[in-house]
Amino acid sequence: MKKRPASEIVGIVMVSFVVVLAIVGLFWTPYDVNAMDYTLKNSAPSFSHPFGTDNFGRDILSRVMQGASSSFVIATLTVAIGAVVGTVIGALTGYFGGAADAVLMRVNDALAAFPGVLIALVIIAVMGNGRTNLIIALGIAFIPSFVRVVRGEMLVQKELDYVKNLKLMRAGSLRTVFIDILPNLSTVLRSSILIGFQNAVLSEAGMSYLGLGVTPPDPSLGRMLSEAQSYMIFAPWYAIAPGVMILMLTLGLGFVSHGREEKR
Amino acid sequence: MRYVGKKLIALLVTLAAISFVTFFAFTIIPGDAATNIMGMDATEEEIEALREAMGLNDNIFVRYGRWLLGVLRFDLGTSLQYSIGVSELIGGRLKATAGLAFESLLIILVLAVPLGLLSALKPNGALDNCITTLTQVGMAVPQFFLGIMLTYVLGVLLHVFRMGGYVSPGDNFGAYISFLFVPAITVAVPKLSMMTKYLRDCIVAEKRKDYVRTAKAKGNDAARVLSHHILKNALIPSLTFFAMIVADVFAGSIVCEQVFSIPGVGRLLIASISNRDFPVVSAIVLYTAALVVVTNTLADILYRAVDPRVN
Numbered sequence: 001m002k003k004r005p006a007s008e009i010v011g012i013v014m015v016s017f018v019v020v021l022a023i024v025g026l027f028w029t030p031y032d033v034n035a036m037d038y039t040l041k042n043s044a045p046s047f048s049h050p051f052g053t054d055n056f057g058r059d060i061l062s063r064v065m066q067g068a069s070s071s072f073v074i075a076t077l078t079v080a081i082g083a084v085v086g087t088v089i090g091a092l093t094g095y096f097g098g099a100a101d102a103v104l105m106r107v108n109d110a111l112a113a114f115p116g117v118l119i120a121l122v123i124i125a126v127m128g129n130g131r132t133n134l135i136i137a138l139g140i141a142f143i144p145s146f147v148r149v150v151r152g153e154m155l156v157q158k159e160l161d162y163v164k165n166l167k168l169m170r171a172g173s174l175r176t177v178f179i180d181i182l183p184n185l186s187t188v189l190r191s192s193i194l195i196g197f198q199n200a201v202l203s204e205a206g207m208s209y210l211g212l213g214v215t216p217p218d219p220s221l222g223r224m225l226s227e228a229q230s231y232m233i234f235a236p237w238y239a240i241a242p243g244v245m246i247l248m249l250t251l252g253l254g255f256v257s258h259g260r261e262e263k264r
Numbered sequence: 265m266r267y268v269g270k271k272l273i274a275l276l277v278t279l280a281a282i283s284f285v286t287f288f289a290f291t292i293i294p295g296d297a298a299t300n301i302m303g304m305d306a307t308e309e310e311i312e313a314l315r316e317a318m319g320l321n322d323n324i325f326v327r328y329g330r331w332l333l334g335v336l337r338f339d340l341g342t343s344l345q346y347s348i349g350v351s352e353l354i355g356g357r358l359k360a361t362a363g364l365a366f367e368s369l370l371i372i373l374v375l376a377v378p379l380g381l382l383s384a385l386k387p388n389g390a391l392d393n394c395i396t397t398l399t400q401v402g403m404a405v406p407q408f409f410l411g412i413m414l415t416y417v418l419g420v421l422l423h424v425f426r427m428g429g430y431v432s433p434g435d436n437f438g439a440y441i442s443f444l445f446v447p448a449i450t451v452a453v454p455k456l457s458m459m460t461k462y463l464r465d466c467i468v469a470e471k472r473k474d475y476v477r478t479a480k481a482k483g484n485d486a487a488r489v490l491s492h493h494i495l496k497n498a499l500i501p502s503l504t505f506f507a508m509i510v511a512d513v514f515a516g517s518i519v520c521e522q523v524f525s526i527p528g529v530g531r532l533l534i535a536s537i538s539n540r541d542f543p544v545v546s547a548i549v550l551y552t553a554a555l556v557v558v559t560n561t562l563a564d565i566l567y568r569a570v571d572p573r574v575n
Contacts, residue, residue, distance in 0.1 A: 107281075110278050110281075110282070110557065113508065113556050113560050114511065114553070114556055115511050115512050115514070115515030117515045117518065118515050118552065121518070124537065125549075126289050126290065126292075198403075202404075206406065206407065206408065209406075209519065210519065210534050211534075211538065212537075222406075222408070225406075225408060225412060228412070232412065232415070232416055232420060233420055236416055236420075239409075239416070243409035246406050247406070247409065250405070251401060251404035251405075253404070254403055254404045258396075258400060
């Protein structure tokens with residue numbers, strides 16, 4: 001095993017920082033996230049409020065912590081839906097082929113050509129706004145990329161000798177697909193999941209910036225940025241805290257997946 | 265030629281499928297157009313009468329056919345919120361979005377090729393590492409955060425950019441172009457980073473191939489091998505990649521129009537989703553889908569035309 005490149009270590013540190021803040025934020029925050037203090041409206045960072053306060057005098061650090069955990073939960077569930085459904089569809093169609101495969105791949109290619117945010121927007125428009133619908137919408141939007149990766153890898157694997165052997169031994173095909181072949185896709189899947197997770201965090205932030213997804217007063221990093229925009233001139237720190245938080249998470253994930261790519 | 269014909273048929277089938285899915289999706293939503301138009305005070309009989317008059321009680325395929333005929337004549341009904349024709353409404357917003365998309369694509373094209381080349385000159389050298397790190401940042405930064413920071417630095421600190429200063433191209437074309445420049449950078453940065461990285465990887469992969477060694481052995485100098493042999497082969501796959509970027513640029517401009525208060529199609533789409541103005545939403549979705557599918561088909565055909573190996 002080669003030494004980890006420096007950027008991968010930086011990436012791990014950045015992701016861990018946000019993850020720790022997010023996990024702590026699930027259970028404890030320095031202040032109540034919705035406690036308003038009108039005497040402290042838009043105050044600059046200080047010892048009592050390290051990231052400052054917002055236009056309602058709410059503590060930005062506390063809101064960023066809980067916003068990060070909500071981003072994290074949404075991104076995790078999104079990738080989980082995309083990866084599980086995408087893997088099952090990709091594995092089955094890749095292994096069995098036939099007419100169903102041909103039709104499904106047409107549909108999948110057409111869907112994969114669309115930017116994920118656009119698919120998610122359409123689904124939200126039809127199903128309505130809200131956190132659960134956002135998770136479903138983004139999850140569906142992430143399925144095509146996983147289908148494509150798993151199917152492509154399946155086409156390679158099924159021609160290999162061990163799979164041909166299993167066929168000769170009359171092993172059940174479902175067993176072959178999910179128990180014998182799938183573990184061999186773990187490396188490919190892991191890097192798709194990392195990239196997917198980065199995309200999911202970005203998409204969630206984008207959607208909540210547009211006012212879709214997490215509903216106020218629950219904190220969300222994207223929505224905080226859209227509120228902060230109005231106070232940019234005299235309270236720039238309001239935008240910087242949630243923005244840097246998202247950037248640290250996505251950039252950290254980018255560094256980690258880039259490092260893995262280099263190692264292979 | 266047979267290939268082009270096959271591609272065009274596939275294009276028509278895909279477009280038909282997309283139009284049906286779009287129509288169907290926006291038909292199953294509870295609360296139809298008649299209810300929306302009559303409002304809360306209307307009695308059930310009045311709504312039912314309007315429904316009958318609007319043809320909403322017909323079979324779904326009949327309604328789809330009628331809607332499709334309208335789409336082909338650019339007649340997509342009336343906006344529930346603005347009470348004007350949907351095509352007219354979108355047409356009015358198109359100038360801003362088209363300018364934004366065009367400027368960002370131009371920025372991507374002009375910068376990606378030299379940056380990718382520079383990066384690939386000496387893989388893992390100082391310059392390559394520097395550009396690669398920048399592309400990593402470019403791909404990771406949320407577009408709206410980049411936009412907000414650009415407006416803060418250029419607008420609040422340096423006073424060279426005025427927020428919300430969109431000008432219609434008919435009024436002052438120069439101001440229209442120059443205002444859209446900062447938003448265009450915002451839309452371009454993530455895609456520019458992706459394109460640069462993709463090109464770099466393509467060039468590095470090509471450099472290792474046998475034909476490069478042969479070309480060098482024949483006495484060609486490095487610059488000529490790069491421009492006449494490697495770049496040609498590396499640019500072909502980038503063509504398909506660029507087609508994908510066209511769709512992404514539109515998606516990026518949805519968020520970006522919101523950040524910079526640009527009265528474009530993306531902003532109209534978000535407002536229409538919030539106001540449940542479904543004739544507008546379905547029209548924008550349909551036209552965007554058509555744009556994506558047509559661009560991809562064109563890229564496939566072009567790819568085949570420039571690369572004789574693909575058969």
